[in-house]
Amino acid sequence: MDVIVIETPQLGDRSYLVHDGSVALVIDPQRDVDRVETAARDAGVTITHVAETHLHNDYVTGGFALARANGATYLVNAADAVAFEREPVTDGQVIRVGDLTVTVIATPGHTHTHVSYIVSDGTTEAVFSGGSLLFGSVGRTDLVAASDTIGLTHDQYASVRKLVHEAEHEAALFPTHGFGSFCSSGPATGAGSSTIGEQLTANHALTDPDEEHFVRDLIANLTAYPSYYAHMAPANSTGPAASNVQVPESVEAAELTRRLADGEWVVDLRNRVAFSSDHFAGAVSFEYGNGSNFTTYLGWVLPWNEPLTLVGSRGDVEDAIRDLSRIGIDSPDAAIGTEPHALAPDAAVASYPRVGWDEMLRDRADSEPLLDTRRIDEFAASRLAGSINVPLHELLSRMDEIPAGRIWVHCGSGYRAGVAASLLQRAGRDVVHIDAAFDAAASAGVPMAEQTV
Structure with a gap:
């Protein structure tokens, strides 16, 4: 068995092409399926099966388009309400892909209908866990509905235990999320690879013996996620076409x-x-x-x-x-x-000024607003004295809350502040972009707010 990892670092996800040297199974492909087809050609294998672990919330799938283009069997949970033909799979079902056996394991938690796949060649196993068991953590449980979050978090706790019980400790673990995706919940390890055995001793979802504590802790640490997620699962339920990545003629x-x-x-x-x-x-x-x-x-x-x-x-x-x-x-x-x-x-x-902390300390008047565009949780953890917080993703809808006067904008690294500065200037505001690392502010002499316990 060979597993080819197809990275999408822009979204913090991975897709996988698993083959026996002749035929291949693709798991959770992104929409630009040409990358997958290139990987299959380079490996000299034919794609016969495409599988989804769940209806994704953070990207548009390429699964439907890839399966159609290759005449492959498309494996999707029988419980998913979709508008296209697929091979419905259920918990415990075993599927043959050439010399490989693929066992379907129901692992609700990230979504109600999430499944994982254990793939074996008779000697070694690999576990493809989607948004269930991640490296050091699990997929977030609040993407379906607020009213479902507690129940899904309990499901996630039980599901990862079920999954590690079904798999060998030596089995390699291949999650879809956990590499920067907002579909992950913390604390992710940032590791590049792992096994089921390693997760048994390192993953808080498996080491926490108190289910109620795990549920409270995970939910308390969930942060904001992108608003476009609301459009992804509905799009994926319709069977989206492959992406068109052609560059258009330049606008005159x-x-x-x-x-x-x-x-x-x-x-x-x-x-x-x-x-x-x-x-x-x-x-x-x-x-x-x-x-x-x-x-x-x-x-x-x-x-x-x-x-x-x-x-x-x-x-x-x-x-x-x-x-x-x-x-x-x-x-x-x-x-x-x-x-x-x-x-x-x-x-x-x-144009607008772009400065560092030293220039801000020198040139900013005390009356001029200092805008922090980081997330609420980042602001709560540590912030500059006198700063106000409007997260970047809320700025367009909260422009009327920004005080009058020249605005000094910062974030964690300078990127979000750059976006915010451009949006503020577009709205007619006088802006200064603080393009500096937040972690360097205190050492530069910027006064920090006292933290309350």
Whole structure:
């Protein structure tokens, strides 16, 4: 048995191609299925089966499209209400994939109908746990409905115990989530690989003997998750098509100027340093690359299903289109280029100051608001004295809460603050982007708020 890992670090997920040297099973493929098909060709195997562990909440699946394109059997829980034909699977069912046996294990918790798969070649086992058992943790349990969260958390506690009971301790563990996805609950370990045996001694869901304590603790530590998640499971239940990742013809200068003037969403993909010094007035900054969580934040912050124009280099635009397709943002327009004056000479341009902590301490007046755009839990843990908190994903709906005056904006690393600064300037506010690590603020001499116990 060979397991090929297909990483999607942009969303913190993994998909898997499992084969016996001849035929293959694909588990939880992302929507851009060409990556999976390339992996199968490179391995010299035929995809005969595609399996879902659950109807995903954080991305649009490629499972339906991949199965159709390859004439493969599509394995989906019989209890899932879907609008397409599939091979319904149930707890305990055993499926043959060439020389491999695939055992279905019902593991509700992340969703009501979640399943895991134990794959064996007769000698070794591999466990594909989706959003059930992760490295050091489990999938979050609050994505279905608030009223279901307590029950699903109890289910998750029982499910991971059932799964490790059914699998060998030596079995390698291959979760879908847990690599940065907001579908994970803490504390994730950040490990790259693990086994069932390792999780028995390292995973809080397995080492906590008190189920009620586990449930309370997990729920208490759940943080905000992207609003676009609400659209993912419904899309996945319909059998979505594969993504279209073609780069469109570049928008002409006059049309780009019109879109900016009309207040359409124009997204600048350049790094936040370049954006702050020279950008189209009315554009917003979502820096692409460098571990920026571009896809997650754009899908979370901007209004859903409104026209979108990407501005940046051809390579960044091409990659951004692929990434956005994974969350159901299809076929955005693009203006290819990195120099605003060359792309649309008649369009208005703008800039704003970008500073570090030293400059903030020197230049900020005490009366000027200090805006923290981190999540509520981050702000509660540690914050700057006198700062106010409006998380980035709530900023558009809470603009009227931002005090008057020049606004100094910060976050954890500078990325979210860059997005927020562009949104504030777009709304007509005078803004300064503090592009600095929050963890370095205290050592730079920035006063910190006293923490209450």
